[in-house]
Amino acid sequence: MxxxxxxxxxxxSNTNTGAxxxxxxxxxxxxxxxxxxxxxxxxxxxxxxxxxxxxxxxxxxxxxxxxxxxxxxxxxxxxxxxxxxxxxxxxxxxxxxxxxxxxxxxxxxxxxxxxxxxxxxxxxxxxxxxxxxxxxxxxxxxxxxxxxxxxxxxxxxxxxxxxxxxxxxxxxxxxxxxxxxxxxxxxxxxxxxxxxxxxxxxxxxxxxxxxxxxxxxxxxxxxxxxxxxxxxxxxxADESIDTNKSTGSIFRHKHLIAAVATQFFYVGAQVGVNAFFIRFAKYSAGIPEREAAILLGWVAGLGFMIGRFFGTFLMSKVKPQILLTIYGLINVALILLAMVTKGYVAIGAVLFVPFFMSIMFPTIFSLGLRGLGKDTKFGSSLLIMSIVGGAICPPLMGLISDASNIQMAYVVPLICFAVVVWFGARGYKLDAAA
Missing domain, CATH: 1.20.1250.20 (MFS general substrate transporter like domains)
Incomplete structure (x- = not known):
């Protein structure tokens, strides 16, 4: 991933420590x-x-x-x-x-x-x-x-x-x-x-x-x-955790369940945004498939990589949940712009999305695991399994595209990023609110 x-x-490692x-x-x-x-x-x-x-x-x-x-x-x-x-x-x-x-x-x-x-x-x-x-x-x-x-x-x-x-x-x-x-x-x-x-x-x-x-x-x-x-x-084994102590059902951690749902939607958005970009570029700006693929690599791919390092730096100054919320709001705005405009404005909006996606997966992951104690491993497994969202959201986009057009299909990642905004603003602290 x-x-x-x-x-x-x-x-x-069980190898010789004197290597x-x-x-x-x-x-x-x-x-x-x-x-x-x-x-x-x-x-x-x-x-x-x-x-x-x-x-x-x-x-x-x-x-x-x-x-x-x-x-x-x-x-x-x-x-x-x-x-x-x-x-x-x-x-x-x-x-x-x-x-x-x-x-x-x-x-x-x-x-x-x-x-x-x-x-x-x-x-x-x-x-x-x-x-x-x-x-x-x-x-x-x-x-x-x-x-x-x-x-x-x-x-x-x-x-x-x-x-x-x-x-x-x-x-x-x-x-x-x-x-x-x-x-x-x-x-x-x-x-x-x-x-x-x-x-x-x-x-x-x-x-x-x-x-x-x-x-x-x-x-x-x-x-x-x-x-x-x-x-x-x-x-x-983490000796700081009492493995004999029963902590009850994993589902009592409401913030974890929120994180699992959010990760499902986030991965769906990440996959869907990139999956149909070449088709989107052809439809909205008439860009040939080869040129669109190169843009996806050198602009979106490079932006994702740079965004990971820049986002890590920002987290030393801004709380992760706040940065997640801000980045989610920016991506909602970018996808909305891509849906209502044409030409290179729409293309540029989609190409900037990966930069702001870059910190989302690890941030949702870490916020979802906070305070789980002995339930951490099971919670981690649930979060990993939630990447199945990448198998569900692209077909939904394809279904919408076949019924209307590929530009309208980007309403799926729009909704997905709205869920990320909710998690960054409220979902990560559901247990505390209760």
Whole structure:
């Protein structure tokens, strides 16, 4: 996830504590590469949505199922991934996750040959299932690969590669996946059946080489994990918490339930804003798909990365809930502006949204876990599972777009950001209010 979940557990390594300085450098590089690998897939989705819509002749609702396949895999595989890690270790879980990732990438080749949309969705589900394993292991691994006093610095450095993926995903997709050929309905109607088949086959085929290369790179990284000595991750219980004390139902924490609901809506907004940007740019300003994808990478992706660091700085001066509320209000205003204007004003409004989204996931996460005591781990699991919002909101946008237009579909993220505003203003303190 681009948001980068917050971990509340403590981890140690069972390797020799007398390891030489720098002995963890290569393992750290390997683990850090995982942050880029999952960000790359997430940020190729906004390119795949318009591309497969064209190649497979889909409606907006059908094309939005690309994100649904990815986030449904996260929802379904999160608990199994954790179980595998506990039984076989984090290194084995990472290698298995990378193998799933590579298999899913290679499945794009027969999917393109068949031009069956369900085949593409299946391939994405396999990739995302692998990502669930990678994200489960990456954070704890980073924290133990070196001096415990610099664990937070290492984690921030590793998570910055999410931003690199957010920038490069759409840019690489524009260059190697999008053909740049955008035919009108009249031009397509004038084609013979043979010409139409050749055109659609050529469009579908552009994914073969990029995803084959991705699969090969992932396999190489998996092999490096196999031959590299990695420390075992062991979770240390928090002795400050009385594990024998019953605290009652998790649902008595009203602020946590509010956070779970808000995270659902936030992730839905984050995915939806980016997912349909290329279609939005074409509709509202006539921007070609390749140019729109490059804008998404270099403006929105870079803005998200810069916003994460700037927001972290602001939180040293402004309370997190206040900053969350302000950023939520700004995004409500930006989405509203994008819906009622045309041209580059509307495009600019959408492109600025990721900058203000950047602090939302970790902020909602941390506010939701405040004061949970022994319920913290279960609360964390609920917050992670709430990312299924990324599977629900894009299809709603596709449904609205098919019924009206893509610009009106942005009412979905508008509502989602309004929920974020409510949580920052009131939802985070529901228990205190009671």
């Amino acid at each position: 681009a948001g980068g979940a917050v971990s509340n557990s403590t981890y140690t 030489k300085p720098g002995s963890y450098l290569f393992p750290f590089i390997l683990v850090t590469s995982l942050f880029f690998l999952w960000a790359l897939i997430h940020n190729l989705s906004p390119v795949l949505i318009p591309h497969l819509k064209k190649a497979c002749q889909l409606t907006d609702l059908q094309s939005s199922l690309i994100d649904s396949a990815v986030f449904a895999a996260y929802f379904l595989m999160a608990l199994p991934a954790g179980a595998v890690m506990r039984r076989y270790g984090y290194k084995a879980g990472i290698i298995f996750g990378l193998c799933l990732y590579a298999i899913g990438a290679f499945l794009f080749i027969p999917a393109a040959n068949s031009r069956e949309y369900t085949f593409f969705l299946g391939a994405l589900f396999v990739i995302a299932s692998g990502l669930a394993f990678l994200e489960t292991a990456a954070n704890p691994y980073v924290t133990i690969l070196g001096n415990p006093e610099t664990a937070t610095t290492r984690l921030n450095l590793a998570q910055s590669f999410n931003g690199v993926g957010a920038v490069l995903g759409p840019v690489l997709g524009a260059k190697f996946i999008l053909s740049g050929t955008e035919l009108t309905k009249a031009q397509m109607d004038a084609m013979s059946p043979v010409q139409m088949q050749e055109y659609l086959t050529a469009e579908a085929g552009t994914v073969k080489v990029p995803y084959m290369i991705i699969g090969l790179v992932v396999l190489v990284i998996a092999l490096l994990f196999v031959v590299t000595k990695m420390p075992d991750v062991q979770e240390v």
